[in-house]
Amino acid sequence: GAKVVFVVVRGHADRAAVGIAGIKAAKDAGVQHVVVLSVCSVVKPGTIFADQFLPIEEYTKSCGLPYTIVRLPMFMENVLGQMQSIATTQQFYSPLDSNLEQNCASVGDIGEAVAKIMAQPERFTNKVLSLTGTPVNEGQFAEAFSAVLETPVSHVPVPYATSKQSMMDMGMPEWQVDGVIELYKMVASVEPCLTSPVSDLPAILNRELATPASLAAYVAPGLKAIKQAAEYEAAVAAAEAAEKMETMKLAASEAESAIKAAEKAKAEKAAAAKAAARLKATRLAIKTRGLVLQTIG
Numbered sequence: 001g002a003k004v005v006f007v008v009v010r011g012h013a014d015r016a017a018v019g020i021a022g023i024k025a026a027k028d029a030g031v032q033h034v035v036v037l038s039v040c041s042v043v044k045p046g047t048i049f050a051d052q053f054l055p056i057e058e059y060t061k062s063c064g065l066p067y068t069i070v071r072l073p074m075f076m077e078n079v080l081g082q083m084q085s086i087a088t089t090q091q092f093y094s095p096l097d098s099n100l101e102q103n104c105a106s107v108g109d110i111g112e113a114v115a116k117i118m119a120q121p122e123r124f125t126n127k128v129l130s131l132t133g134t135p136v137n138e139g140q141f142a143e144a145f146s147a148v149l150e151t152p153v154s155h156v157p158v159p160y161a162t163s164k165q166s167m168m169d170m171g172m173p174e175w176q177v178d179g180v181i182e183l184y185k186m187v188a189s190v191e192p193c194l195t196s197p198v199s200d201l202p203a204i205l206n207r208e209l210a211t212p213a214s215l216a217a218y219v220a221p222g223l224k225a226i227k228q229a230a231e232y233e234a235a236v237a238a239a240e241a242a243e244k245m246e247t248m249k250l251a252a253s254e255a256e257s258a259i260k261a262a263e264k265a266k267a268e269k270a271a272a273a274k275a276a277a278r279l280k281a282t283r284l285a286i287k288t289r290g291l292v293l294q295t296i297g
Helices: 015-028 048-062 076-089 107-119 138-149 160-169 174-188 201-205 212-295
Strands: 004-007 033-039 067-072 091-094 127-130 154-157
Touching (some): 004 015, 004 107, 015 048, 033 048, 033 107, 048 067, 048 174, 076 212, 091 138, 107 201, 160 174
Parallel strands (some): 067 127, 091 154
16 A cells, blocks of 8 residues: 655665565565665675665666655764764774765754655655765864864774774674775765766755754753763772772781781790699709709798
8 A cells, every 4th residue: 555665775785685585575565666775885896785776776767657766865863873982082983084075964964855755656656865974073073072062072093904993892783884984985986976066955854954963952962961871980989999999908908907816825925835844844843953942841
């Protein structure tokens, strides 16, 4: 009974087959229009994501259904994977220089735009749309987070190898990480597909697009909660460390007292033994030479 379907192609090594299967299923179900997710870097054949999405776009255009292809850039919200670091160390990382601009867009803007397309698909029939945002750089994100946290936050550029290892440590498969690294390198080389200010989003939404400042304001309560939780945990850890230190000092003091008591007992025992030995020697002397003592009384 659905008239329009949004085919969101999930992150899978065999994306082309998965995406095409989704479009075929929509067609078999009698859908009248498909909105299909693609990526802006599809214009760079030979890169990982382009080679996954090119067959999907080609099938979409030839499947016989009215379609709208929405090409997406990297998401502004990707930086939120580092909220813990932003809130507690006031730093976040990427392999980009802080002043390099990219046309990343907010998933909120993209979601609203797709909803509008699906509500009136006839306006966007057989179109390929670029749902990119206003170009921004990492330095602007740092400024935005600094403002909401009321403390300086900085962006730290890191080598590509470091960034790759970090993403893999988060559980991303290597092929996907390599694809993201390719996107970063495209931004660094100012490839228009990931840096151009030309976008279909403003006309679809008919409003201002999300900015680093609006994203930071949206997640500010979460950032502040993380910061407060970290400060509380640090205070608890400091109190526990202080208590442990006092316990150790008390134990050391008790141990010192015990050692002194043991030394005193040992000295007293030695003195008693010495006195007993002296008494024994005296008794022996009395026994063997006691005649004189007996005589004098």
